[in-house]
Amino acid sequence: MSTAKGPLKGRAARLGRLMPSGPSSAARTPFVLLVFVLLGGGLIALLLLNSALNQGSFKLRELKDRTTELTDEEQALQRDVDDYAAPDALERRARELGMVPGGSPAFLGPDGKVLGDPSVAVAPKPDPTPTPTPSAKAPQTTPPNTGTGQVRTAPPAAPPVSAPATAPTTSGR
Numbered sequence: 001m002s003t004a005k006g007p008l009k010g011r012a013a014r015l016g017r018l019m020p021s022g023p024s025s026a027a028r029t030p031f032v033l034l035v036f037v038l039l040g041g042g043l044i045a046l047l048l049l050n051s052a053l054n055q056g057s058f059k060l061r062e063l064k065d066r067t068t069e070l071t072d073e074e075q076a077l078q079r080d081v082d083d084y085a086a087p088d089a090l091e092r093r094a095r096e097l098g099m100v101p102g103g104s105p106a107f108l109g110p111d112g113k114v115l116g117d118p119s120v121a122v123a124p125k126p127d128p129t130p131t132p133t134p135s136a137k138a139p140q141t142t143p144p145n146t147g148t149g150q151v152r153t154a155p156p157a158a159p160p161v162s163a164p165a166t167a168p169t170t171s172g173r
Helices: 011-018 028-085 087-096
Strands: none
Touching: 028 087
């Protein structure tokens, strides 16, 4: 028996014509399509992930800017509160409202007795060279103590007309 290959004959020749003679390209087509679909899907997923990260980054930057702005505003408001709470500012505003420093206090004991010597609050003498202020008013005097243990106070004065309050400052941005 010889194993030499020669042209096929008969039925084998007809079957041989039906089979492709070279490497099959039909078997590679689904694999190539699968690779392209996987690469395209991966690129689209990467693009969507990158877009989501960028959007989050923009939102974070916006929130940090807003936080900085609100912190600046809080500090400005705290400075205003501190300025209004300063003792000299409180004294000035009290004088503008017609208030005067209190006299010596009196206390009531548990038995109803008056302890201490109550006195009327008297406005201090004005300076000989008054400085002009828009809301300066002459202090009101009160009648002397009637001796009944009650201290009389001056009637409430009308609120002075003051300059318009300035709005709190912001960071200037």
